[in-house]
Amino acid sequence: MVSSVKAVKGAVVFDLASQPLRDLNQFLHGDLQGIKGVTVENPDGAHSIAVGMNAAVQVDINGHAGYYAAGMNQHASVVVHGNAGPGCAENMMSGRVEVKGFASGGAGASAHGGLLVIQGDAGLRCGISLKGGNIVVGGDVGSFSAFMAQAGTMVICGDAGDGLGDSLYEAVLYVRGEVKSLGADARFEPMGDTDIATVKQLLADAGLSHKASEFKRIASAKTLYHWNADSKQTY
DSSP states (O other): OOTTOEEETTEEEEETTTSOHHHHHHHHTSOOTTOOEEEEEOOTTOSSTTTTOBSOOEEEEESOBOTTTTTTOBSOEEEESSOBOTTTTTTOOSSEEEESSOBOTTTTTTOOSSEEEESSOBOTTTTTTOEEEEEEESSOBOTTTTTTOOEEEEEESSOBOTTBTTTOOSOEEEESSOBSOBOTTEEEEOOOHHHHHHHHHHHHHHTOOOOGGGOEEEEEOOSSSSOOGGGTOOO
16 A cells, blocks of 8 residues: 555545655555545546546545546446546446536547446537447537447437437437437437336436436437448448
């Protein structure tokens, strides 16, 4: 254990105002057996906080985080008690990442598993190249969110910008608000009982109380799965 670490009420506390970020991440990559939780004070927008975790512990970041907070997460539960910069929970494999405020561009990019919850709005390209994770956004998402999303689910409680779901594969999107425009090959589809159950569960997991019946389903029309030059398809 890093010698300057202190424990308060069973949780290890790092103060980035006086301790190097490298020491925090080195500690989080070590043997965390018996550690109930880790609290990060004064993050001050530092980049790459709690990246590459591989332990089922709770990490509370008390303030704003910079780029790539909780990237490549496995098993851990990371809560940003503030806003997060670009690439939050990028390439997450499992576990849970929650942003109490807003998240900038590329949140949840290429996430293979786990749950990303953004209580506020998300910026451009939220869920880009999603590969199996689940994302719940309490507010709006920016343009080209879920671009080339291959698998997984996005629940958007607010509005969506231009090009939502452009070049979707097997991922499914649910939107409660208005969609400025759909991207290539994305289309609205009827909500079924399975969709209602999925949205209801994800909203409950995120601590949100919207009615699942208020959401619209968006999925791939699958016209771009196989390119045929003779059929005059256009992107």
